[in-house]
Amino acid sequence: MTGLLGPLLTDPAIAYVKGFYHRPLAGAAGVEPDGGGRVTELVARPLLNMYWPELAGFVQPLAGEYAGRREVLEGIPFVTHYGVEVGHLIDLLELHGLDALAQVDLGHRTHRHQGTQALGRMAAQIMLTLMDRLERGGRVISAVPPSTALAQFRRGAGEAVERELVLTDVALTQRPPLESLPPEIRPVNSSLLRRTA
Template sequence: MLEEVERWLSSRSWSAADRPLEQLLEAKRQSGRTVSVVLPALDEEATVGAIVATIRAGLMTEAVPLVDELVVLDSGSADRTAEVAAAAGARVVHRDSVLPRIPALPGKGEVLWRSLLATTGDIICFVDADLREFSATFVSGIVGPLLTDPDVHFVKAMYDRPLETAGATAAVQDSSDPGGEQGGRVTELVARPLLNLHWPQLAGFVQPLGGEYAARRSLLERLPFPVGYGVELGLLVDALHTVGLDGLAQVDVGVRKHRHQGGQALGRMAAAIYRAAQLRLARGHLVRPRLTQFRRSEQGFAPYTTEVDTEERPPMAEIPEYAARRAA
């Protein structure tokens, strides 16, 4: 299985720079495909406007018409998210106005699911609305393979996630601790072990829970959507079983900065992700006792694999030597 992951990494992992905008625009023109960008948003007035403005200025101009539709799906913000997004040039759709006969449930996945009804693009690109220092490369990078390679159906962004605390940014990981001082704690502690153990074909994904990914509508419309934080893991696993590993890809877009959650929120995310995995494990999958992680090198993200501790010691009371000592 490690050989398959390495093969996939060499053939389905790219950098955003690998596909210049001119190439993407020509591929889009020839294919006639349309692109929708969706920002799921809840109380993101501080960041959503800059993201919308960046996409419109970089990818929705007469010279660069890569994105055809930009929708902010508001899931009930109590702040000025909708107003700020609209002023920046997005079409704002309120969650409850989409498919109103089905009462909406709280959760990110619910909003992403309903966005399929609120958009028209052949390719749908999801971008979290809490990103700072946002670059349009996040969109063009992950949409690119879907425009240029008909065999690719689902693309995740990969990036560094510096962990910022109390206004300070932790140093990017060093070679002695490739995962140190980084965001993505739920990824490293929950999602990556789950994927490596139960869906080892997906071990090559650097950011399996990242909120920036793009897919063909023809795939998304066939997948169930967990309504909460389990949506990213659920879609990735189900996409694997629907289009196969070579239908999936990832693109390096650099650095992602966003608001980090507190410990309790991370616990809720972890529980939702575990539940999404639990439901899918009912289908039955093999377990591989190895874990693939990543460090950045001059050539990009490089995988390294370690064995997972699977052995267990019995209770010490069952060990004869221990029992004899206690008796003495």
């Protein structure tokens, strides 16, 4: 984890550091060295490139390993579930600029890979976060808010062709910035806050 702290300790202009790593994807056909990060490549990266091209250089915008200065992290809201990381990047870009953001290579990580239905739920929450940021910034005005009900189909048991409709609520909430909370309930540890997945 010292890799995440390095830029913060050596450059006072850096406010937030995002980690990235190689994620091999193991499947029936073998191992794809950098096959992990399917939601990044299919959802997050295209949308970030369209609306926040300054963030296109982040290798893994959804990676859950990051570090930041306490006063910076206290000034942004935290989206629940899968929108938190991309919400951070957008909010920090808008508040502090690209030069305050850094990334470091953390080597290799072997993660448990999720099925396509789980990835669909993750993608939906990331899209909701991006749409929220577009609307907050006045870049998109929606006459009707997006639905948070995600309809997916699950194959029946065995070889059955019929499919079961599964509805999932993918709604997100946002925790307010810590600086907006009364001082008596704020955390009081070090000047750096860190979260790892």
